[in-house]
Every structure is written in C-alpha cells, then in structure tokens.
Amino acid sequence: MSVHAVIPFKPVNPKTRLSSVLGRDEREEFAWAMLADVVEAIQASGAVPTILSTHPLAWSQVEIEVVAAGLNDALNACFAHHPEPLLLVMADLPLSSPDALRRVMDTTADIGIVPGRGGGTNVLFLKDPARFRADFYGVSYLKHRQIAAEFGCTVEVIDSFRLHTDIDEREDLVEVLLHNSGKSREFLVSRGFTLVTEHGRVGVKRHPHEQAL
Numbered sequence: 407m408s409v410h411a412v413i414p415f416k417p418v419n420p421k422t423r424l425s426s427v428l429g430r431d432e433r434e435e436f437a438w439a440m441l442a443d444v445v446e447a448i449q450a451s452g453a454v455p456t457i458l459s460t461h462p463l464a465w466s467q468v469e470i471e472v473v474a475a476g477l478n479d480a481l482n483a484c485f486a487h488h489p490e491p492l493l494l495v496m497a498d499l500p501l502s503s504p505d506a507l508r509r510v511m512d513t514t515a516d517i518g519i520v521p522g523r524g525g526g527t528n529v530l531f532l533k534d535p536a537r538f539r540a541d542f543y544g545v546s547y548l549k550h551r552q553i554a555a556e557f558g559c560t561v562e563v564i565d566s567f568r569l570h571t572d573i574d575e576r577e578d579l580v581e582v583l584l585h586n587s588g589k590s591r592e593f594l595v596s597r598g599f600t601l602v603t604e605h606g607r608v609g610v611k612r613h614p615h616e617q618a619l
C-alpha cells in the first residue's frame with residue numbers, strides 16, 4: 407500500500423522574507439515551482455501526495471484539500487482521521503529527492519523526523535498519526551520530540567541535507583541554483599538569478615540590476 411503524503415501550502419502572498427528580491431507575484435510563482443518539485447519527489451518516492459492549501463487551487467493531477475483552519479488544527483484533524491502511516495513534507499523543500507524521502511519512510515521507529523534550520527520541522531513520518539499532534543511555529547523540532555515522548559513513541563532523527571534545506575531567505579537561493587534541477591531553479595534562472603563569488607563567499611546576483619545579494 408502506498409504511503410499518503412500531505413503538503414501544507416500557502417499560495418497567496420507566501421515567502422515574505424524574500425520580498426527584498428522577489429515581488430509578490432514572483433514569490434507566488436516561486437512557491438508554486440517549489441511545490442511542484444516537492445510533489446514530483448514525493449510521487450517518485452512511491453508516496454501519494456495531497457496538498458493542504460489555504461486557498462483554492464487548480465491542479466488536476468494532485469488531490470487538493472482547502473483548509474480554513476490554521477496549520478496545526480488542519481494537520482491534527484488530518485492525523486486524527488488517518489489510520490495509516492502518513493508522511494508530512496513542507497512545501498519549501500525544492501531539494502527533496504525520492505531517495506531522501508524513502509530514507510525517512512524506511513525508519514524502524516514510530517516517528518521519523520527531519521529537523522529544519524533554526525529549530526523547525528521539515529518532514530515527519532508517522533506510523534500511527536493518531537498518536538501524535540502537530541505543534542508548528544517556534545522551536546517545533548523540540549516540541550515534536552516532547553510530544554512523541556508523551557505518546558510513548560520512538561523517534562529517529564534523520565540527517566538529510568536535501569530535506570533539511572528549506573528556502574526562506576535570499577541567501578537560500580544559492581542552494582536552489584547549486585542543487586536543484588527542476589522548476590525552482592528554472593524559475594530563478596528565468597528571472598535573471600545567477601551565482602556570484604565575492605570575498606570568498608558564494609551568493610546570487612539578479613540581472614539586469616547587477617545587485618549582489
């Protein structure tokens with residue numbers, strides 16, 4: 407049986423921390439590109455994706471559920487009504503690969519977790535979703551470890567560069583240009599972003615403005 411995967415997604419005015427380099431319409435298009443790369447990786451891993459969107463979307467090949475509730479409430483309602491193993495993947499992980507996702511789903515623990523930078527949670531694999539609850543925002547990685555302990559669940563923390571690298575800041579665009587070969591990199595290149603090395607560090611420059619970021 408295929409594992410079901412859920413991807414929370416905010417299509418309207420996403421990624422505001424990229425506002426210094428991308429306008430609102432561009433940020434929305436970039437968010438779509440990252441989502442497409444995540445969906446492709448999930449499908450190639452053998453899992454079946456569903457997008458939990460804050461607004462209506464049109465995507466005929468992927469199941470979409472529009473949720474009015476906040477992230478935690480929406481996910482916890484999903485967990486409570488899902489008796490089979492569940493994979494949760496954030497939508498801003500364009501470096502995701504099928505092998506990395508399979509590594510998470512192959513855990514022998516009750517829960518597999520991939521931490522994000524700064525204490526966040528990027529990926530969760532729950533063998534029994536009803537024995538867990540989401541508590542995102544803030545240091546969610548530590549909160550999720552504590553929640554797992556409260557439910558008596560074993561946890562494996564999985565070290566994965568491709569799933570650890572979420573894209574929030576302008577400096578993160580370097581990783582997309584270096585390591586993504588899908589729609590996310592295609593979008594950035596189409597908008598004039600290239601790699602540049604200054605003072606021994608790699609950054610990005612957007613042409614034709616010639617502004618190093």
